[in-house]
Amino acid sequence: MRKTPRTLVGMCMAVAAVVMTASPSHASYSNVVYVATGLEPAPGKGTFSADPHGRIPGDAIRACDVTRDGWGVKAWLYMNHRVIRTASTLGHRAMYCTRWKTGNLKEEQLVTLRVCLVKKGREPYRCAHGRART
Template identity: 35%
Template structure:
């Protein structure tokens, strides 16, 4: 009788454990990131970042200065969605520069990171969504200084 009771308890425990394992919710997956860009006749460009279809930020290159407002040959990043992901603007050519919203609460826009590029120089940059060592990046897009 005692063995039968022990077998019943063990079988019930195994069944309960199996049920808990099969009904556990899977770990949440990373969001789906997509990108779009606009290149302006001035050479400036904006790369928009979307998280699961919702606009979540942007990376910008400003080719020419706007007096008393925006410097020229400058990049910045903007995070507009409070989802724990930061936005990074990365210039890879003709020089290496990057700015990031990581570590700041959203909404947040970085300051302009400026330089002095030769007029007519091709500028290559991309946008990335970053979080805890993970990055999802746009293709590289070109503007004109």
């Protein structure tokens, strides 16, 4: 079966989109987990860093708001169905990342990072999550 260049480009783009969206937000046992807020392009993201590297501390989260859409971004780190720490961009203008919220956690524990778009007085909107080990 003969493939046209347009078909091949389309197939490559589809495979790349699946790999690029599935890997970071569902990565297990990774050092850093990025979770976008469920929209494309992502208006915000949350990041979990299990181990320190460079200027990034370990067992840390932060939230980033990257679009001027009126929504903030909030990230929650859960362990055993309990919130360990949160980071929120509410009250700041877009194009803002929170400072790293950190604290020592027991090693080899499964954690979940939940990231949502938020507005003051409203329920979280468009949430996504990812898992990692400390």
